Amino acid sequence: MYNEGARRDGETSIDGFAPSKIRNFAKKLTFVPAGCGYRERLETASSTRLTFLYLDPTVLRSDGETDYAARVHFEDVVVWETAAKLKSAIENGQAKKIFYLSALSSVLAIELSRSDDSASRDAAPIRGGLACWQKRAVVGYIEEHLGEQICLGTLAQLARLSQHHFCRAFKKSFGVPPHQYHVQRRIEQAKLLLADRSIPITDIGFALGYCQTSSFSVAFRKTTGWTPSEYRREFK
Structure with a gap:
């Protein structure tokens, strides 16, 4: 996590991938898969602060299928916020709260896989999908209003599209409709x-944003297969 900073010279590289010589890397992220060589050379041009987080590869591969690719200096508001937590x-x-840290790590792994899935879309948006700036604006708004009812019209306005075109473009980009994405993030x-x-x-x-515990339980179970109480018992 590049919390702040810029460089006059230098580069960041991961084995098998083109190096990045980006100058202003504040709020950028770099992901290095296990076993890959990583090098960073910084001739700083301003105050620079980086955070290195290590995730156990077994956490990242808990689904047994996802193969995470290296990424250098990318932006993803969802991944950033979870990594910051x-x-x-x-x-x-709070290191003693091992189950809390474990839950955070698992969520971060999921978000990294989604971020990786959309990496090619960031470079070349899918035909009919949202542009990079539209995805950032919409996702950022959803993250800031997780506990609120979000009006479809508001999201469409952020993307500067009609509601019909926005819904179609959002599903193209994220694979699910806006409401379902909102629920998943909740x-x-x-x-x-x-x-x-x-x-x-x-x-x-x-x-x-759930007015009744029963509605929360139904939504949670529908997504995870467990009730909130059952899920919590796993953290004993």
Whole structure:
């Protein structure tokens, strides 16, 4: 995680991939798969702050199928925010909350796989899909309003499209309709909150926009196959 910084000279490279000589790398991310050589040379031009996070390869490969590709200096607001939570938890002395960190790591692995799946779309958007700036605007808004009802018209306005064209382009880019994507992100956030047993399940549901605990339980089970209580028991 490149929290801040810029360089006058240097490059970042991963074995088998073209090096990056980008000058301003603030808020950028680099992902290095296990076993790949990684080199970074920085002749800094401003205050520079980097964070290195290590994820156990067995966590990344927990689905047994996803093969994560290296990526240098990419942007992804969803991946960034989860990585920032993991960084903060470690720095704030929460390392003893092993199940919380484990949940964060698992969610980060999922988000990295999605980010990797969309990497080619970032470079060359799918025909009929959203452009890079549109995806960033829409995803950023959804992340900021996870616990609220999001109006389809608002998302369409952010992308500067009609609602009809926006829905079609969003599904092209993300593989699911906007509402389903919103629900998926809510459930992923719920997993993180459920890892902290001090937060009542009812409060988690309310925080994520569910008016009743029963509706939260139904949505959570539909996505994960478990009720919130069953999921939480796994963190004993």
